[in-house]
Structures are given as C-alpha cells and as structure tokens.
Amino acid sequence: MEEIYSGLLRALELIAARDPQVVEITFRSLFISLSSAFLAGIICIPLGGIIEFRQFWGKRALINLIQTLYSLPTVTVGLLVFLLISRSGPLGGLNLLFSPTGMIFGQAILISPIMIGLTVTALASVSPQIRDTARSLGATEMQLIITVIKEARVAVIAAVLLGFGRALSEVGVAMMIGGNIRGYTRVLTTAIALETSMGNLELSIALGIILISISLAINLLLNRFQGR
Amino acid sequence: MAGKNLRIFLLLLALAVLCSAAGAAEKERLRLATTTSLQDTGLLDMIKDKFDEKYNVALDVVSGGTGIAIQYAERGDVDVLIVHDKVRELKFVQDGYGLERRCIAYNYFYLVGPKDDPAGVKGMNSSLAMASIMEKGNADPSKVMFVSRGDNSGTHAREKLLWKGAGYNYSAVNSSGPWYIEAGQGMGATLNIANEKQAYTLSDMSTFMAYQGNLTLVPIIEGGDELLNVYVAMAVNPKTHPGVNCELANEFINYLVSDEAQDLIASFGKEKFGTPLFSPARGNCELIGCSEAECAVPTSASCAAA
Numbered sequence: 016m017e018e019i020y021s022g023l024l025r026a027l028e029l030i031a032a033r034d035p036q037v038v039e040i041t042f043r044s045l046f047i048s049l050s051s052a053f054l055a056g057i058i059c060i061p062l063g064g065i066i067e068f069r070q071f072w073g074k075r076a077l078i079n080l081i082q083t084l085y086s087l088p089t090v091t092v093g094l095l096v097f098l099l100i101s102r103s104g105p106l107g108g109l110n111l112l113f114s115p116t117g118m119i120f121g122q123a124i125l126i127s128p129i130m131i132g133l134t135v136t137a138l139a140s141v142s143p144q145i146r147d148t149a150r151s152l153g154a155t156e157m158q159l160i161i162t163v164i165k166e167a168r169v170a171v172i173a174a175v176l177l178g179f180g181r182a183l184s185e186v187g188v189a190m191m192i193g194g195n196i197r198g199y200t201r202v203l204t205t206a207i208a209l210e211t212s213m214g215n216l217e218l219s220i221a222l223g224i225i226l227i228s229i230s231l232a233i234n235l236l237l238n239r240f241q242g243r
Numbered sequence: 244m245a246g247k248n249l250r251i252f253l254l255l256l257a258l259a260v261l262c263s264a265a266g267a268a269e270k271e272r273l274r275l276a277t278t279t280s281l282q283d284t285g286l287l288d289m290i291k292d293k294f295d296e297k298y299n300v301a302l303d304v305v306s307g308g309t310g311i312a313i314q315y316a317e318r319g320d321v322d323v324l325i326v327h328d329k330v331r332e333l334k335f336v337q338d339g340y341g342l343e344r345r346c347i348a349y350n351y352f353y354l355v356g357p358k359d360d361p362a363g364v365k366g367m368n369s370s371l372a373m374a375s376i377m378e379k380g381n382a383d384p385s386k387v388m389f390v391s392r393g394d395n396s397g398t399h400a401r402e403k404l405l406w407k408g409a410g411y412n413y414s415a416v417n418s419s420g421p422w423y424i425e426a427g428q429g430m431g432a433t434l435n436i437a438n439e440k441q442a443y444t445l446s447d448m449s450t451f452m453a454y455q456g457n458l459t460l461v462p463i464i465e466g467g468d469e470l471l472n473v474y475v476a477m478a479v480n481p482k483t484h485p486g487v488n489c490e491l492a493n494e495f496i497n498y499l500v501s502d503e504a505q506d507l508i509a510s511f512g513k514e515k516f517g518t519p520l521f522s523p524a525r526g527n528c529e530l531i532g533c534s535e536a537e538c539a540v541p542t543s544a545s546c547a548a549a
C-alpha cells in the first residue's frame with residue numbers, strides 16, 4: 016500500500032519537474048478526449064433533441080437500445096472500430112488506424128450512446144409548459160429544440176462532461192486504435208497499462224493521479240459554465 | 244456571462260485542434276508490428292531513435308502477441324513485421340502477405356524457475372525437462388507449476404514445440420491439471436505471475452534479463468538448438484496491400500542488416516546488464532538456420548505492385 020503514497024509523491028515530482036514525456040502524453044490525452052467529446056457533442060446533442068421531439072415508430076425501442084449501449088465495453092468498441100478502419104476494412108482508405116485522428120473517431124463513437132441518451136433524458140425533463148410557450152410564440156422546430164436545450168443546459172453539459180470523462184479514462188479504444196505508440200499515440204491510460212505490465216507500479220499510480228487531477232480541473236471549469 | 248465564457252472556451256478549443264493538426268509535421272511514418280517480447284526489451288526504442296536520426300522517418304511501433312502482430316501485417320495496417328516464429332513467417336511469405344524473410348538478430352529462450360528447482364530439471368535437455376515438469380506438476384501442483392504465455396505468441400509457439408518434442412499433444416498438456424497456468428499476457432506479465440507463484444516458465448532471454456531485478460526466478464536451462472530464438476523482419480507485400488509503404492519498409496530492413504545496426508544490436512544492453520541482450524544475425528547465419536540469401540543481406544524484392 017505504500018505504493019499509493021509513493022505514487023502520490025512521484026506524481027508531485029513529475030508535475031513539478033514538468034517531465035517532458037509525461038507532459039506530452041497528458042496533452043495528447045486531453046487533446047484526443049476533448050476533441051472526441053466535442054465531435055460527439057456537436058452531433059449527439061442535436062440528435063438527442065431530434066429523437067426527443069419527433070414522434071416516430073420504434074422511438075421507445077431506439078431509446079432502449081441507446082441506453083443499453085451505455086455499457087458497451089471499450090475493448091469491444093475498440094475492436095469494432097478497428098475492423099472498420101483497418102486497411103482491410105471498409106474505411107481503410109482513410110488511413111485512420113494507429114493515429115490520433117482514428118482515436119478521436121473511435122472515442123467519439125464510444126461516448127455517443129451516453130451523449131445521445133442523456134441529452135434525451137435531459138430534454139424530456141424540461142417542463143412541457145416551456146415547450147408550449149415557445150410553440151405558441153411561433154418557434155420553428157429548430158428554434159424549439161435550441162430553446163429547450165438552453166433550458167436543460169445544466170443536464171446537457173453534465174452529459175458532455177460524462178462523455179468526456181469516459182473518453183479520457185478509457186483504455187480499450189485508445190489501445191486498439193492508437194496502438195500505444197511512443198511519441199505519437201500514447202496517452203495517459205495506455206501508458207498506465209504499459210507501466211503496470213512492466214511492474215512500474217509507482218509510476219502507474221502517479222500517472223493515474225495526474226489523470227484524476229485533470230478530470231477534477233475540467234470538472235471545476237465546466238461547473239462555471241453551468242452557472243454554479 | 245456563461246454564454247460568453249463558453250464561446251471563448253470553444254474558440255480556444257478549435258484553435259488548439261487547428262494548431263495541432265497544422266503542427267503535426269509531415270514527417271514520413273513507417274509502421275512496424277512486432278511482438279511484446281522484442282518491444283519490451285527496449286531494443287526497438289533505440290533503433291527507432293537511430294533510424295529517425297539517420298533517415299528522418301518516424302518509426303511507429305505497435306506491439307502485441309505474435310498472433311496480433313501478424314494479423315496487423317496481413318491486414319496491411321503496418322508496413323513491416325518483426326516476429327520470431329519461423330513456421331508462421333514462412334506461411335506469411337508463402338501466402339503472399341510478405342516479401343522476404345530477413346534474419347536480424349537472435350538470442351535464446353530460457354526455461355526459468357524457482358531457485359530450488361522443485362522439479363529437479365537442471366541440466367536436462369529442454370524437452371525432457373518439460374516432460375518432467377508435467378509429471379511432477381500432475382503429482383503435486385502445489386510444488387511444481389508452469390506458467391504459459393497462453394496467447395499464441397512466438398514464445399507460446401516455441402513452448403508448444405517443446406511439448407511436442409517431449410511427446411505430448413498440446414491439448415493434453417493444457418488441460419491436464421492446475422499445475423499448468425495460462426497467463427494470456429505478454430512476457431513481462433507472465434514472468435511476474437511465475438515469480439509470484441514460484442513456477443517455471445519459458446521466457447526469451449532479453450525480457451528475462453530486463454525483468455531480472457524484480458524476480459527471484461533463475462534460468463534453469465539455457466542454450467541448445469531447441470531454445471534458439473531468431474528474430475526475422477519482413478516487409479508487407481504491396482501486391483496484397485497497395486497502400487503500404489514498401490520502399491520505406493525495405494529501406495528500414497536494409498538498415499537493420501547494415502553493419503551499423505548489426506553493431507548496435509550486438510552491443511545493446513551491455514551497459515545495463517553486463518552482457519548484450521541479442522546477438523547479430525551477421526556472421527551467425529548457419530548457426531541460426533537462416534540461408535545465406537535471407538541472412539543479413541539487403542532485400543532484393545521489388546516494390547512494384549503487380
């Protein structure tokens with residue numbers, strides 16, 4: 016158990032010394048996960064809006080499917096995306112495998128169910144009075160969706176935050192799609208997996224602590240946008 | 244207020260994305276798939292730096308068990324493959340996935356185990372030793388155990404060959420009792436398990452030496468033809484996957500067989516471990532079973548896709 020304590024000290028050392036390798040993989044982790052959260056966000060939030068506000072056959076079934084996909088294992092998503100973007104796969108021509116771009120794509124797919132599903136939940140909990148008021152004031156469908164999203168922004172931002180958190184902390188997609196290539200696709204989580212398998216437990220814990228600290232920092236930042 | 248801050252944040256994020264995309268220098272990248280046994284020794288990290296210095300090419304190394312490394316190569320996801328399983332290498336070339344085999348380096352597998360050698364196999368030949376471990380393990384699994392890679396790796400393939408040499412069908416071995424433990428992981432993790440359980444295991448020499456400081460296991464059997472471990476590089480065939488970077492792959496393999504690289508390989512690890520972790524293929528072709536054509540000579544295969 017002293018590994019945890021020495022891991023904490025090591026984390027402080029690494030941060031203070033601004034160890035170049037740690038800085039590099041930290042920035043890459045942030046870049047990839049923020050990008051994937053952003054990418055998923057701009058697609059999934061409107062999509063969530065459309066699903067919530069339109070009536071269509073199979074709507075309940077679709078929502079159930081999305082919620083089931085919340086617990087899709089990251090290694091499975093990694094494998095499926097790998098098969099998709101491998102040179103032998105349908106999207107092979109895009110050359111996405113073993114690159115940060117591929118990781119962004121893969122992580123965006125991973126977190127989409129959460130983002131869509133939680134957006135639907137967030138919007139569904141907005142008082143119908145707001146919708147009716149907006150409609151009676153002459154809002155178009157898009158304006159209506161945007162208005163309700165604004166009303167539900169606390170919960171929608173929570174969905175984005177959760178998606179980002181999942182992307183930042185997952186290993187399966189990052190490992191399979193990125194390949195943990197030193198200097199190119201290595202991120203905090205894959206580095207932790209590697210260092211652990213090499214027996215460097217103290218370093219692993221230090222990296223884990225850095226990861227959590229980053230999550231904390233982002234969380235505090237986004238809390239400000241939620242107006243808290 | 245929140246809206247304005249949000250807009251600034253999004254703007255900064257977009258800028259960061261753009262900067263990274265622009266900043267990603269258009270350096271040529273060569274993709275190499277290899278086994279964890281080789282990657283974990285750190286040899287490829289050194290080669291990567293030297294190759295980059297010399298040719299200004301970024302070598303992206305992806306590692307896993309031999310099984311997935313070969314998969315990556317068969318799928319054209321990498322440009323060059325380095326593995327250590329002759330049977331699968333020959334098939335790889337024969338099936339049209341690879342151009343030519345080039346023997347690069349070699350060392351030996353060790354049968355490692357607890358200091359007190361509970362199965363009493365020290366000094367035996369490796370197949371007999373394995374047979375003895377199985378016998379004693381079945382008799383008393385609390386004293387004698389064997390940890391297998393269990394992951395279709397080159398090391399695992401060698402282990403299966405040794406069982407075969409001992410006269411056993413592998414399916415009889417891996418289901419025969421609790422003395423046989425399948426780790427399903429890389430060499431380092433497998434060594435850690437064997438260490439924890441004070442069991443025997445088969446390890447390549449270089450990974451064992453790299454981990455030795457953290458282990459109480461010792462080499463029980465070293466050397467001999469049965470334990471020879473030869474690393475071979477192959478470029479992925481552009482006829483099967485036109486998108487691969489064949490010229491660069493051949494350039495890399497030619498670098499590996501060059502005197503400079505062979506010298507680097509011959510001395511790698513000497514500083515840290517007192518003895519080098521690998522022997523160069525150069526000059527040892529006959530010993531390691533590589534024909535003159537495939538041993539430490541530049542590639543001659545053309546990259547022209549048919």
